[in-house]
Amino acid sequence: MIKKSVSIISLSLILFFSCKPKKKENNTLCDSDYNQTELLSNYAEHLIIPGLKTFEESLVSLQVIWQRYASNAASLKELQDSFFETYVNLQKIQCFDFGPMESHMFIEKANSFPLNQGKLAQSIASANINFSEPERFDIGFPALEFLIFGLSESNIDSFKSDQTKQYIGAILSDLVQRIMTINTDWVSYKTTFINAQGTDAGSSLSLMVNALNKSFEISKRDRVGIPSGVLTLGLKQPELVEAPQSFLSKKLLFTNLEYNKLFFQGKYGKVNGEGLDNVLAHIKAVKNDLGLSNSIEDNYDAMLNKIDMFPGSLKEQVQSVNSSVIDLYALMSKQVVSLKSDMPSVLCIAITYLDNPSDSD
Amino acid sequence: MLFGLVRSLMQGWVYELYVKPQFFFSFYGFENLPRVGETLVYIIYAMAIISAILISIGLFYRFATIGFFLCFTYLELYDATNYLNHYYLICLFAFLLIFLPANKSHSLDVKLGFTKASDTVSAWMIYLIMAQIGIVYTYAGLAKLHPEWISEAMPLTIWLNERAHWPILGTLFSWEYSPILFSFFGAFYDLFIFWFLLFKKTRPWAYAAVVVFHLLTWSMFNIGLFPLIMITSNIIFFSASWHKRVLGRLGGMPKSAVYARSVPPGFVLYMCIQLILPLRFLFYNSQLLWAEEGYRFGWRVMLVEKSGLAHFTLKTSDHTAFEVDNSKFLTPFQEKQMAIQPDFIVQYAHYLGEYYSQQLQRKDLRIFVDAHVALNGRVSHPFINPKQDLLLIEDGFKTKQWIITHPDL
Numbered sequence: 001m002i003k004k005s006v007s008i009i010s011l012s013l014i015l016f017f018s019c020k021p022k023k024k025e026n027n028t029l030c031d032s033d034y035n036q037t038e039l040l041s042n043y044a045e046h047l048i049i050p051g052l053k054t055f056e057e058s059l060v061s062l063q064v065i066w067q068r069y070a071s072n073a074a075s076l077k078e079l080q081d082s083f084f085e086t087y088v089n090l091q092k093i094q095c096f097d098f099g100p101m102e103s104h105m106f107i108e109k110a111n112s113f114p115l116n117q118g119k120l121a122q123s124i125a126s127a128n129i130n131f132s133e134p135e136r137f138d139i140g141f142p143a144l145e146f147l148i149f150g151l152s153e154s155n156i157d158s159f160k161s162d163q164t165k166q167y168i169g170a171i172l173s174d175l176v177q178r179i180m181t182i183n184t185d186w187v188s189y190k191t192t193f194i195n196a197q198g199t200d201a202g203s204s205l206s207l208m209v210n211a212l213n214k215s216f217e218i219s220k221r222d223r224v225g226i227p228s229g230v231l232t233l234g235l236k237q238p239e240l241v242e243a244p245q246s247f248l249s250k251k252l253l254f255t256n257l258e259y260n261k262l263f264f265q266g267k268y269g270k271v272n273g274e275g276l277d278n279v280l281a282h283i284k285a286v287k288n289d290l291g292l293s294n295s296i297e298d299n300y301d302a303m304l305n306k307i308d309m310f311p312g313s314l315k316e317q318v319q320s321v322n323s324s325v326i327d328l329y330a331l332m333s334k335q336v337v338s339l340k341s342d343m344p345s346v347l348c349i350a351i352t353y354l355d356n357p358s359d360s361d
Numbered sequence: 362m363l364f365g366l367v368r369s370l371m372q373g374w375v376y377e378l379y380v381k382p383q384f385f386f387s388f389y390g391f392e393n394l395p396r397v398g399e400t401l402v403y404i405i406y407a408m409a410i411i412s413a414i415l416i417s418i419g420l421f422y423r424f425a426t427i428g429f430f431l432c433f434t435y436l437e438l439y440d441a442t443n444y445l446n447h448y449y450l451i452c453l454f455a456f457l458l459i460f461l462p463a464n465k466s467h468s469l470d471v472k473l474g475f476t477k478a479s480d481t482v483s484a485w486m487i488y489l490i491m492a493q494i495g496i497v498y499t500y501a502g503l504a505k506l507h508p509e510w511i512s513e514a515m516p517l518t519i520w521l522n523e524r525a526h527w528p529i530l531g532t533l534f535s536w537e538y539s540p541i542l543f544s545f546f547g548a549f550y551d552l553f554i555f556w557f558l559l560f561k562k563t564r565p566w567a568y569a570a571v572v573v574f575h576l577l578t579w580s581m582f583n584i585g586l587f588p589l590i591m592i593t594s595n596i597i598f599f600s601a602s603w604h605k606r607v608l609g610r611l612g613g614m615p616k617s618a619v620y621a622r623s624v625p626p627g628f629v630l631y632m633c634i635q636l637i638l639p640l641r642f643l644f645y646n647s648q649l650l651w652a653e654e655g656y657r658f659g660w661r662v663m664l665v666e667k668s669g670l671a672h673f674t675l676k677t678s679d680h681t682a683f684e685v686d687n688s689k690f691l692t693p694f695q696e697k698q699m700a701i702q703p704d705f706i707v708q709y710a711h712y713l714g715e716y717y718s719q720q721l722q723r724k725d726l727r728i729f730v731d732a733h734v735a736l737n738g739r740v741s742h743p744f745i746n747p748k749q750d751l752l753l754i755e756d757g758f759k760t761k762q763w764i765i766t767h768p769d770l
Contacts, residue, residue, distance in 0.1 A: 231686040336670065337741060341670050
């Protein structure tokens with residue numbers, strides 16, 4: 001017996017050392033010695049915290065202008081301009097939807113579109129300002145957009161009815177309340193965020209990659225896929241774009257994808273900080289003989305150029321030359337493969353925002 | 362089993378897995394299995410739970426084992442998305458239990474006089490369970506003798522790294538030699554544990570290893586019931602006198618002894634099937650880890666880390682094309698599983714074909730898929746030939762020529 005175990009053990013040792021670990025060329029994050037501190041600090045200090053702060057200021061100023069408008073101290077134009085600016089700023093924080101922002105359900109409450117107009121009329125009439133109700137498509141920016149831009153001059157009186165004013169005021173103060181809490185939460189969450197290194201499902205890197213993908217997929221499906229009819233058997237529905245009343249849809253989509261790219265790059269202002277692109281470069285991730293991060297960036301640029309060429313709004317583009325919107329959709333599909341499959345795989349991260357109701361084996 | 366069933370119910374998994382989906386994937390040959398819907402699924406679930414209780418207390422044993430086997434197996438066949446090796450193992454054990462006289466001692470059936478008490482059990486019955494366990498381990502071990510597992514240390518590199526921040530063990534997990542050591546040890550354990558359990562001298566040590574190994578994997582991975590099943594079922598390797606001693610200490614139970622008798626031919630056949638089934642991949646000229654032809658029912662446990670994307674395009678003869686919104690038909694979990702399993706891709710495409718030819722009132726539809734799968738920390742690679750009209754494919758046992766070969770395997 002002893003003889004036997006000795007021989008088994010020695011056999012296994014021989015086996016083991018014959019396939020001794022080589023320093024592998026696997027090009028994954030879990031094989032590398034990459035230190036995430038600089039990366040996470042850059043995101044927290046230079047992108048997320050200042051970005052959320054800017055948005056809060058923008059939203060508060062919209063609230064102030066609304067109050068002045070409601071008491072006839074500001075013009076409709078001023079209100080619309082301020083709304084426009086804030087809606088654009090909202091696009092810049094879409095990738096931050098994790099941690100405090102996710103727990104306060106900010107994106108869901110601020111920008112669930114398309115708007116349910118019938119529901120909105122009911123909710124105004126019944127003063128239903130219980131915003132904690134799930135799946136409301138009659139609140140947030142889509143509702144404001146309809147009320148601030150969608151009503152014709154002749155209806156402007158109904159817009160100024162007390163009930164409507166109350167409803168708009170309630171939406172704004174709910175959102176202001178949420179974003180202020182989020183910003184307060186980030187003060188303490190920052191340390192947690194920078195310390196949650198690694199590649200497990202709770203790590204900050206995983207949260208960021210998942211949030212980036214979630215935001216990108218919403219754009220692909222809801223902003224582009226559904227209005228253009230790609231996902232609806234060719235049935236074009238231009239009125240389902242984001243912000244259909246105000247002709248803002250192109251600018252919103254452009255900013256959304258632009259900031260998706262900046263988030264990928266870890267870039268703020270003119271400074272190109274440590275970002276996901278640097279991690280991919282560090283581990284030398286390659287796709288089809290090209291650096292993965294380069295090919296992702298090139299594809300972002302191709303999408304942004306495409307949108308830039310639309311002469312009018314996205315809604316008009318769907319109505320006139322929809323084929324270019326379908327081309328944009330194809331570019332986005334290609335990008336999803338890189339963002340949702342290639343990048344998580346080499347970063348050893350799982351896409352978890354689609355949850356498993358099961359074990360594995 | 363009881364624990365597992367109640368747990369699933371409590372976590373709302375029954376709703377998520379059986380009620381919410383509008384389309385269910387099938388195992389080959391069970392395409393026409395009736396899906397009974399919400400109320401009956403809950404009733405079948407309840408019946409499985411009741412049978413499990415009856416089996417544990419040894420009441421109406423034969424009836425309960427048949428009931429449990431049928432209910433549990435039906436639930437596993439309901440949606441192939443949910444296939445897990447250990448659920449399959451439960452089905453097999455449940456099947457074997459029907460033929461074992463596990464109610465002949467320490468049971469209510471005996472106490473109430475429904476059956477005659479017996480202290481003995483035929484040796485082949487014990488050997489049968491042992492052999493089944495041996496097959497599970499050995500095939501799991503053989504499956505690990507793959508360059509991906511042994512020399513690339515994948516996917517353990519990924520999994521250990523995810524747990525590198527654990528207290529105490531984290532340091533071990535993040536050591537650069539750990540993935541290869543763990544991979545090697547895992548393969549070694551699976552390959553030889555059966556033999557160590559079999560021999561009397563090594564048995565206590567081997568069983569200690571079983572407990573440690575399965576507790577460790579239980580704490581590391583989200584593998585549900587498997588560790589529990591293995592830790593308890595491996596007790597069968599101990600001798601009758603050992604069982605008697607332990608049971609005696611627990612409260613002076615009667616004794617049982619073992620004597621040999623000839624083996625019924627049915628079980629020889631069963632064992633042959635069990636031995637051959639996992640080897641059917643040998644008939645395919647394809648990459649097992651990638652194409653998964655002959656993969657299921659083969660005890661390939663925790664072997665790869667995969668994620669995929671599959672976008673389907675519908676084309677008509679006048680060259681209009683639309684993409685399918687998968688979320689309209691599949692739950693996120695189903696979509697995830699579908700994207701990495703070729704037979705699911707085909708099943709789903711056929712379902713889409715039927716759905717849309719009815720909705721659009723046309724018969725000239727073709728369906729193509731743009732599928733990419735990332736395997737073991739690599740960038741993704743095209744999975745299915747994008748020019749193949751999936752409606753022309755009938756799922757079967759022939760090699761799937763339309764799966765694109767992976768260059769690294």
